[in-house]
Structure formats: C-alpha cells, structure tokens
Amino acid sequence: MIETMPAGAAVKYQGTSSRFGRELAYLLSGLPVGVVAFTVAVTGFSLGVGGLVAVFGVPVLAGTLAAARGFARGERARVAAVTGRAMPEPSYREPRGTGLARWWHALGDPQAWRDWTHMVVALPVRLLTFSFAITWTLGGLGELCYGLWSWSLPRDGGEEGILDLAFGIDSTVADIAFNTGVGVLLLATAVPMVRGLTALQAGVARGVLVRA
Numbered sequence: 550m551i552e553t554m555p556a557g558a559a560v561k562y563q564g565t566s567s568r569f570g571r572e573l574a575y576l577l578s579g580l581p582v583g584v585v586a587f588t589v590a591v592t593g594f595s596l597g598v599g600g601l602v603a604v605f606g607v608p609v610l611a612g613t614l615a616a617a618r619g620f621a622r623g624e625r626a627r628v629a630a631v632t633g634r635a636m637p638e639p640s641y642r643e644p645r646g647t648g649l650a651r652w653w654h655a656l657g658d659p660q661a662w663r664d665w666t667h668m669v670v671a672l673p674v675r676l677l678t679f680s681f682a683i684t685w686t687l688g689g690l691g692e693l694c695y696g697l698w699s700w701s702l703p704r705d706g707g708e709e710g711i712l713d714l715a716f717g718i719d720s721t722v723a724d725i726a727f728n729t730g731v732g733v734l735l736l737a738t739a740v741p742m743v744r745g746l747t748a749l750q751a752g753v754a755r756g757v758l759v760r761a
Contacts, residue, residue: 569739569740569743569744571630571631572631572743572744572746572747573682573686573743575627575630575631575747575750575751576675576678576679576682576743576746576747576750577679577682577683578627579627579671579675579678579679579750580675580676580679582620582623582624582675583671583672583675583676584672586620586668586671586672587668587669587671587672589613589616589617589620589668590613590616590617590665590668590669591669593609593610593612593613593616594610594613594665596609597609597610597613598610607652607653607656608652610652610656611651611652611655611656613665614655614656614658614661614662614664614665615655615661617661617664617665617667617668618641618661618664620664620667620668621663621664621667621758624667624671624754624758625638625754625758628751628754628755631747631751632747632751636754636755636758636759637759639660639663639758639759639760640660641658641660641661642654642655642657642658642660642661659760660760663757663758663760664758666757667753667754667757667758670753670757671750671753671754671757674749674750674753675750678746678747678749678750681742681746682742682743682746684735685735685736685738685739685742685743686735686736686739686743688735689731689732689734689735689736689739690732690736691732692728692729692731692732692735693729693732693733693736694732695725695728695729695732696725696728696729699721699724699725699728
C-alpha cells in the first residue's frame with residue numbers, strides 16, 4: 550500500500566522549500582554583490598576626496614553617490630523579494646542647478662550618503678552570512694556524505710580524522726559516524742539558520758537604507 554502526503558502537508562512542505570531556496574539564493578548572491586558595491590564605494594570615495602582640490606573630485610563623488618542609489622534600489626528589491634515585505638521608498642533631493650553646482654547639490658543628499666554607507670557596512674555582514682550559509686548547506690551535505698569520500702583524505706601517520714586528533718579514538722567507523730552525525734545536525738538546522746541569517750542581512754539593509 551502506497552501512502553501519500555496529505556494535501557495540506559504537501560503545500561506546507563513546498564512553501565517551506567521554496568522559501569528556503571529564496572533565502573539561500575539571497576544570502577549566496579549577496580557576497581558578490583557586496584564585493585562589487587564595496588569596491589565602487591571605497592574607490593569612488595577615495596578618488597573623489599583626493600581630487601577635491603583639483604575640482605574633478607566633485608563629479609567623481611556625485612557619480613559614486615549615484616551608483617550607491619542604484620545599489621540601494623537593487624537591495625530594496627532583493628529584500629522585498631525574499632521577505633515578502635516591501636521596503637519604504639526613500640526620498641532623494643531633487644536635482645538643482647547645472648554643472649558643478651548640480652554636483653555639489655547632490656553631495657548634500659543625506660539619503661544618498663545612507664546608500665553609500667550601506668555599500669560599505671554590508672560587506673562584512675554579507676561575508677558572515679555567506680560563510681554560515683555555505684557551512685550549513687554545502688558543508689552539511691558534504692559531512693552527510695563523508696563516508697563516500699573520506700577515503701581520499703591523506704592519513705599522515707595513520708591518524709583517522711578529528712576524533713583521533715582530539716580524543717585519540719583511532720577508528721574509521723567512529724570517524725565516519727561522527728562526521729555523518731555532524732552533517733545530519735547541520736542539515737537539520739539549516740532552515741532556521743538560513744532564516745536567521747536572512748533576517749540579519751535584510752535587517753541591516755532596512756536599518757541603514759530607511760530613514761528613521
């Protein structure tokens with residue numbers, strides 16, 4: 550007799566699986582986006598400040614803030630997609646004047662500087678969330694399958710892995726059982742872990758990009 554999953558349970562499972570996939574994609578894509586954003590922010594700011602005396606620094610800074618606005622718009626869209634809650638659209642200064650005066654006016658936009666700040670402070674957060682997300686998913690899967698690939702590891706002096714190094718337990722079976730157990734634990738807690746990391750990264754975006 551074949552047992553089927555109740556319709557309600559199937560919908561709940563699919564919903565959880567879909568949400569987990571969105572959250573994991575949000576975390577893993579955040580690091581490359583963050584690296585590019587950080588590079589643009591720091592490089593543009595350094596060149597702009599360094600060139601203020603020579604005047605060309607003003608348009609460089611204005612261009613950097615314009616780029617920050619674009620990155621902020623993208624992050625608000627990413628947060629809305631992964632959380633299902635749209636972020637408030639901030640108000641920016643209306644452009645005024647022409648030429649150098651227009652660029653100077655843009656440099657006085659508080660929201661633009663908040664966008665730039667997020668480009669800088671979000672990178673370490675994204676690095677943290679990326680690392681934990683990888684550990685709890687791919688790392689957990691690798692540990693779960695440890696028994697299939699552990700043979701390829703070098704065994705200097707006949708040592709049998711972590712248990713042997715830490716506790717002197719020289720047993721291949723115990724080593725495989727331990728690592729497999731770690732994999733089970735990581736994958737069993739992957740959903741709440743990824744959800745918490747998503748809340749952290751999205752919370753930083755909401756805290757910096759939205760005016761209090």
